[in-house]
Amino acid sequence: MSEKTYRVGQWQITRIPEIDLYFDPAGLIPEWDESVLGEEAAPIIEPTRENGGSRLKAPVHSWLVRSESCRFLxxxxxxxxxxxxxxxxANLQTDYFDRLRAEGLNPNELDFVLCxxxxxxHVGWNTRADGGKWVPTFPNARYVWGRVDGAVARHPRFHQGPTAGVFEDSVEPIIEAGLFDEIxxxxxxxIDGVTFHSTPGHSPxxxxxxxxxxxxxxxxxxxxLHHQVQVLRPEWNSAFCEDAEPARASRLWALGHAADSNAxxxxVHLGGSSVGRVKRMGDRFTWIHE
Incomplete structure (x- = not known):
């Protein structure tokens, strides 16, 4: 079944699912406490639960964005x-690539990958295995990422712990192929109308x-955002934010920007459709699922 396609101006935007993760609420958002939330929290949270249970669904996916003249992920x-x-x-074997093709995308016709x-x-399908080595999945695309995170990915510390292997199999082959732009x-x-915004905290x-x-x-x-409850409580970081205070500041900025522009x-990891609008409620924010 094809995913829902959203239209924003000239662009069509479609989710390309990969996997779903499930977390106990405090495992995803350590400060989770529904007792301090208002009445509007229930309809925001319920669509993000695992089949109505207590665990939260946290998907992993890409967004395929298309116009008549440009295609990017x-x-x-x-x-x-x-x-x-x-x-x-570890060692996933999903049909993500087939899902891309089912949406009518020829991998050779992708113009950009924005990380x-x-x-x-967030960078895994930058590459695919071919003949015992990692090669660019989208050989005619320009892969675009930030200069700061590019420098971090080259640092020896990035090659240890939870990020071990990421540079070697998902980033370095793109660099070696000369297909990257660090910005x-x-x-x-x-890409007409695209702007990158500095939002450090989750990563540098x-x-x-x-x-x-x-x-x-x-x-x-x-x-x-890792969950819509953070719209109601922007001070609640996820368990995966690297630097707490910048993450909170970036979240507040992003919520304000999204609300004021009616974006x-x-x-990426938001349950339900992963799509919605942020609205101001006095000095707070709320979320409307789309």
Missing amino acids: VDTGVGNGRQRTFAPF THMHTD EPGPFAP GHLAISLQSRGEEAFFGGDV LYFG
Whole structure:
């Protein structure tokens, strides 16, 4: 069954699912406490639960963005056949690639891959295994990521612990093929209407992406949010945020930007459709599922 396609100006935006993870609420958001939330929390949280149970669904996916003249992906999931220390990401064999083709995408016709950051579940399908080595999955695309996270990915510390192997199998082959662009935040001229925004905290150089077209905006938040409850409580970080205070500041900025521009917000790990709008309620925010 084909995924729902959203339209923002000239662009069509479709989710390409890879896997679903499930967490106890405090395992995903350590400060989780529903007793301090208002009445509006229930309809926001319920669609994100695992079949109505207590655990929270946290998907991993890409966003395929298309117009008549340009095709790009935002983030590329975990990838198949990776050696990873986090068991749910280890040695996957999913039909992600087939799902891309089912949406009518020829991998040779992709123009860009935009990476919000360099964590394993956002850069995996940058490459695929071929003849015992890792090769670019999209050989005619330019792969774009932030200069800060690019530097972090080259550092020896990145090659240990939960990020071990990510540089070697998902980043280095792109660099060796000369297909990458490391950028600073700001407008991205090759794609009309795209702007990268500095949103550090989850990772040192995390970038969010806005796409404006015909008076409308899509906002790709990457891992600024891991769950919609953080719209109600922006001070609640996820268990995966590397630097707490910058993560909170980036989240507040992103929520304000999305609310004030009436952007359609596209998340990566948000349960339900992963798509919604952020609205102001006095000095707070709320979420409306789309």
